[in-house]
């Protein structure tokens with residue numbers, strides 16, 4: 001029996017935006033680190049570097 005653990009944190013490689021997964025809202029929300037939000041750039045075409053094994057951009061360097 002194996003359990004798939006979904007990613008719970010991701011960061012944009014382009015603008016530095018950090019998000020964490022909110023289970024209650026079932027959506028990504030802006031991460032707050034050291035009391036500061038990391039919203040990045042609103043118009044950035046975010047390229048997520050996701051913690052864990054899940055990577056939708058596999059093959060893209």
Ligand SMILES: [Zn+2]
Nearest residue numbers: 012015044046
């Ligand atoms: Zn971005």
